Amino acid sequence: MKIVLTGSIGNIGKPLTQALIAKGHDVKVISSNTERQQAIEKLGAKAAIGTILDEKFLTDTFTGADIVYLMETMDAAGGDLADQENDFIAVINQIGQNYKEAIEKSGVKKVVHLSSVGAHMAQDNGILIFHHNVENILNRLPEDVVIKTMRPVGFYTNMFSFVHSIRSKGVIISNYGGNRKEPLVSPLDIADVIAEEIDKPFQRRIVRYIASDEVSPIEVAKALGEAIGKPDLQWQVIPSEQLLNIWLNAGFNPQVAHGFIEMQESQGNGKLYEDYELHRPVLGKVKLHDFARDFAAAYLQK
Known part of the structure; x- marks a missing residue:
């Protein structure tokens, strides 16, 4: 065709x-x-x-x-x-x-x-x-x-954005977290x-x-931390307003900054996945631990 x-x-x-x-x-x-x-x-x-x-x-x-x-x-x-x-x-x-x-x-x-x-x-x-x-x-x-x-x-690949905060702050920073599993x-x-x-x-x-996989933010931090040699890596949750100000002060487009804050709030409370839960697919082959190797390769680049 x-x-x-x-x-x-x-x-x-x-x-x-x-x-x-x-x-x-x-x-x-x-x-x-x-x-x-x-x-x-x-x-x-x-x-x-x-x-x-x-x-x-x-x-x-x-x-x-x-x-x-x-x-x-x-x-x-x-x-x-x-x-x-x-x-x-x-x-x-x-x-x-x-x-x-x-x-x-x-x-x-x-x-x-x-x-x-x-x-x-x-x-x-x-x-x-x-x-x-x-x-x-x-x-x-x-x-x-x-x-x-x-x-x-x-996408797993969105997690490459964590590299900066891990290098500069030693943690993953977001406005949601915890043990609730979400699909990646x-x-x-x-x-x-x-x-x-x-x-x-x-x-x-x-x-x-x-x-491909369903994991919690805590599990993500553990997998990525172990892959980069920081087994105690934490996923730190901060208020949405604080994260928004960080992004705006860093020069993010306001529409984008506000849009990501709202999206991540819906990730955290599960609303984003309500229809997904009604139509859950068979999970794919690439699991979090597979991506963690790619993340480590990017993180460890000088």
Whole structure:
């Protein structure tokens, strides 16, 4: 099948491209970075260099495809979390509208959309509201367009942000913590699930959650601490207002800072995972202890 992938060849895109190529699919990868073209072609895929902010480019690229894989990220909306003026949510809403228009104009009938846990919520999900918005935009497509909505949980790779506080303060700092387990996921398991869904029949619109492991913040601190040679590493909980001020003083975009605070509050009280709990998936292969080795490699780099 002819498949178009958005998201370039990052943590999900690269293993997904490799998996689809290995299955014999004709894969085209969209990237805004001309320097990625050679790397994309080396994987055996075709490169489409352009921006998902350009609806005509998307339409031209989608035309003739059997399936399109869509994802929206803050990187695609500007990426610089210190940009004080950027309205990330508005830009991503526009990306969602561009996707919808390009799908309608190109005639594509099969869509895999990478959304997120929390996208079922119209409020209290913080920065994840943009996934909720894009899901709603795509769901306005004609009924004969079959959409498989993938909702991964929090990425292990987000924990690389802990490196700074561990080095400077000796602790992990957040506005929630404790023994409540929450699901986490590896990009490798996300790629596996998407590749699996692409090869399954597209008979109706579905939502599928993706997770690799379920662990508590205390267990995360223990696993990461042992991996980096700090077995007593603690997960320290501070008030939301205090954490917000730390981020704002560090130069974070206010929309992003407030959005992450609200999202993490919903993680801590479990609200973010209410729909996940009703539709729990089979967990993937990559467990916390596997990621801890990658975390240690990053932490120990000089």
